[in-house]
Amino acid sequence: MAVIFPRAANLLIPALLVVAPPGGIAAVAGAWYYFSPEFTDVGYAPDQPVPYSHKLHAGELGIDCRYCHNTVEQGHRAAVPPTSTCMNCHKVVKTDSPVLEPIRNAAENPDDPVEWTRVHLLPDYAYFDHSVHMAASVGCVSCHGRVDQMVTVHQEEPLSMGWCLKCHKNPEPNLRPAGAITEMAWTQADHPEFDATARAGEVTPPQHCSGCHR
Ligand code: HEC
Ligand code: HEC
Ligand code: HEC
Ligand code: HEC
Ligand code: HEC
Structure with missing residues (x-):
């Protein structure tokens, strides 16, 4: 998975929120609010x-977003669809497309899913x-x-x-x-x-x- 945030921040921020005195929090939050990129x-x-x-x-x-991201109304996360959702169509559409090979492979080998x-x-x-x-x-x-x-x-x-x-x-x-x-x-x-x-x-x-x- 691509790391796009410095992971150390995940430890630093809760520590700041818990440890810093209230005045300190306000100053920190103010600075961050105005200066954070x-x-x-x-x-x-x-x-x-x-x-x-x-x-x-x-x-x-015109496929609705929720056909694929089907947990978006019930859960925290909007699920990225499993290969089987793609195969609903791609077992009949573009069945020999080379770019769809990873999808066909994952459908046959559930242990080898497509890693988005x-x-x-x-x-x-x-x-x-x-x-x-x-x-x-x-x-x-x-x-x-x-x-x-x-x-x-x-x-x-x-x-x-x-x-x-x-x-x-x-x-x-x-x-x-x-x-x-x-x-x-x-x-x-x-x-x-x-x-x-x-x-x-x-x-x-x-x-x-x-x-x-x-
Ligand atoms: C509506 C949601 C929301 C509220 C309310 C909120 N925060 Fe945040 N805060 C965020 C998000 C989202 C990030 C991550 C921002 C990023 O990754 O750029 C964040 C990041 C931060 C950071 C890390 C520095 C930064 O700007 O990236 C600090 C410190 C922080 N919040 C403190 C506070 C404090 C103190 C308060 C109350 C005054 C507060 N937050 C209220 C959503 C919120
Ligand atoms: C046919 C299935 C399908 C439909 C319909 C669909 N998506 Fe997606 N979506 C995917 C797949 C697969 C990915 C992961 C690959 C990628 O990022 O392109 C994705 C990724 C995303 C992401 C990025 C997720 C991330 O990693 O942060 C967003 C945002 C998103 N979709 C929003 C939407 C919205 C909004 C709609 C409706 C307008 C929609 N999608 C319709 C299949 C679908
Ligand atoms: C475009 C508008 C919009 C944006 C952008 C937005 N929110 Fe919200 N958020 C809302 C609204 C509206 C509600 C109120 C829901 C209600 O009262 O039913 C809400 C509610 C919430 C709640 C309350 C959930 C609960 O269980 O009580 C959280 C947490 C939250 N948002 C986090 C975030 C964070 C974090 C971000 C930024 C990454 C964000 N929101 C960005 C509109 C937005
Ligand atoms: C209020 C802002 C907001 C709205 C509205 C919203 N998203 Fe998101 N979406 C986010 C944020 C923020 C993230 C990153 C969440 C995280 O990292 O925890 C995200 C992440 C995603 C992802 C990646 C998987 C995940 O859940 O982390 C997908 C897919 C996605 N959104 C699809 C959608 C679709 C489809 C809709 C409409 C049906 C939608 N989102 C509406 C803010 C929003
Ligand atoms: C509702 C039916 C449907 C679903 C579901 C669907 N597709 Fe498709 N897809 C199509 C159609 C129709 C085309 C266009 C065929 C054409 O160009 O003649 C297409 C084309 C494609 C192509 C281009 C293939 C090429 O050789 O040009 C890719 C890649 C693709 N889809 C990936 C996916 C993935 C990944 C999913 C699941 C996340 C998915 N599709 C789900 C109907 C669907």
């Missing part, structure tokens, strides 16, 4: 073992849960960008603390009807009938430290 991993797009294209599958073929490289990864000391955001009807596009237009997935947003808090302070522009969470082109401007202010009154994103550092 906002753009470090934006654009990160590792090569994958199979040249799977979201632009083709989610965009042109992680694109988005928070440090261990930050807590994130997809299902809560899905239930609050924040769309995938707010955090991942137009994945349906990406041939290779890249990280679109910084995933920094300042970025999380910007939306937690004012979630209203990012809310939509529950049925539209995977509609990548949906915008509030196109849907004046949607009452975002009323919806925002129903959600309470945490801004206190222990909301995201548990």
Whole structure:
């Protein structure tokens, strides 16, 4: 797996939160909030073992995100699909494509799965849960960008603390009807009938430290 965060930070941060006196925490947090790099991993797009294209599958073929990332509404993580999901189609479509060989091989040899490289990864000391955001009807596009237009997935947003808090302070522009969470082109401007202010009154994103550092 690609290491994109210094792992030592995973030990340092909880230690700071526990050990530092309250005044110290505020000073540290203040400095970090204003100076932490906002753009470090934006654009990160590792090569994958199979040249799977979201632009083709989610965009042109119109397959819903949840057909493959099927735990996104129930769990912390959005599961990356097993080979069997691909084989639902690829046992009949492009059956002799050389680039699909690792998928066919994994389907026959479950001990030899395709190892996708992680694109988005928070440090261990930050807590994130997809299902809560899905239930609050924040769309995938707010955090991942137009994945349906990406041939290779890249990280679109910084995933920094300042970025999380910007939306937690004012979630209203990012809310939509529950049925539209995977509609990548949906915008509030196109849907004046949607009452975002009323919806925002129903959600309470945490801004206190222990909301995201548990
Ligand atoms: C046909 C299956 C399929 C569909 C449909 C699909 N994905 Fe994926 N997705 C994958 C696979 C396989 C990967 C891992 C390989 C990669 O990163 O390209 C992945 C990776 C991702 C990642 C990066 C995960 C990481 O490592 O950080 C994101 C974000 C993502 N998908 C979002 C979406 C969104 C949003 C949609 C709907 C617009 C969608 N996907 C539709 C199969 C799918
Ligand atoms: C509020 C922001 C947000 C929304 C909305 C969101 N994601 Fe994510 N997603 C993230 C973050 C942050 C990570 C990295 C999580 C981690 O490292 O613990 C992530 C990681 C992923 C991954 C990699 C596996 C994992 O769960 O760590 C996939 C796949 C993914 N998202 C797909 C989706 C899909 C599909 C949707 C919409 C149905 C979606 N996400 C909506 C923020 C979001
Ligand atoms: C709902 C059906 C469906 C599913 C599910 C599906 N695919 Fe596809 N896939 C297609 C179709 C259709 C094409 C385009 C065939 C064409 O170009 O004629 C395609 C093309 C491809 C290609 C390009 C092959 C080539 O030789 O050009 C790759 C790679 C691929 N898919 C990977 C995957 C992976 C990996 C998964 C699982 C994560 C997956 N697909 C799931 C329908 C599907
Ligand atoms: C685009 C808007 C948006 C972004 C970006 C966002 N969130 Fe949230 N988050 C929300 C909303 C809205 C809620 C409120 C859910 C509710 O009240 O039902 C929420 C709730 C939460 C909760 C509370 C979960 C619980 O179990 O109580 C946590 C933790 C959280 N977010 C972590 C994060 C982290 C960490 C990030 C950054 C990596 C992040 N969020 C980015 C909108 C966002
Ligand atoms: C909405 C979620 C959220 C809240 C609330 C939050 N944090 Fe964070 N925090 C994060 C995320 C996500 C990261 C990881 C950022 C990264 O990897 O760039 C982080 C990183 C940090 C770091 C490491 C330095 C850095 O900026 O990368 C410190 C220290 C920290 N938080 C302290 C705090 C303190 C103290 C509070 C309360 C005043 C707080 N956090 C509230 C999400 C949150």
